[in-house]
Amino acid sequence: MSRRINDPGLRQxxxxxxxxxxxxxxxxxxxxxxxxxxxxxxAGPWHPAATSA
Structure with missing residues (x-):
């Protein structure tokens, strides 16, 4: 399963x-x-809901 990272900083x-x-x-x-x-x-706390499938 692949997930898309929405946060540009985290993605980088x-x-x-x-x-x-x-x-x-x-x-x-x-x-x-x-x-x-x-x-x-x-960056602060990360939560799985911050990403989308």
């Missing part, structure tokens, strides 16, 4: 991670998680 972050993975993740894994964690704290 997910695309960044996909690109890093496709490129062989030459970014340290800890840096990736720290970046996502930092962004998610700034």
């Amino acid at each position: 972050r997910v695309n960044d991670v996909r690109r890093w993975l496709a490129d062989g993740l030459d970014v340290p894994v800890d840096q990736v998680w720290d970046s996502l964690r930092e962004w998610s704290h700034r």
Whole structure:
């Protein structure tokens, strides 16, 4: 099942991670998680209802 991400910022972050993975993740894994964690704290709480199928 595929889900569409409506939040443009979150969608960009997910695309960044996909690109890093496709490129062989030459970014340290800890840096990736720290970046996502930092962004998610700034973005506020996420709720599944914010996405659509």
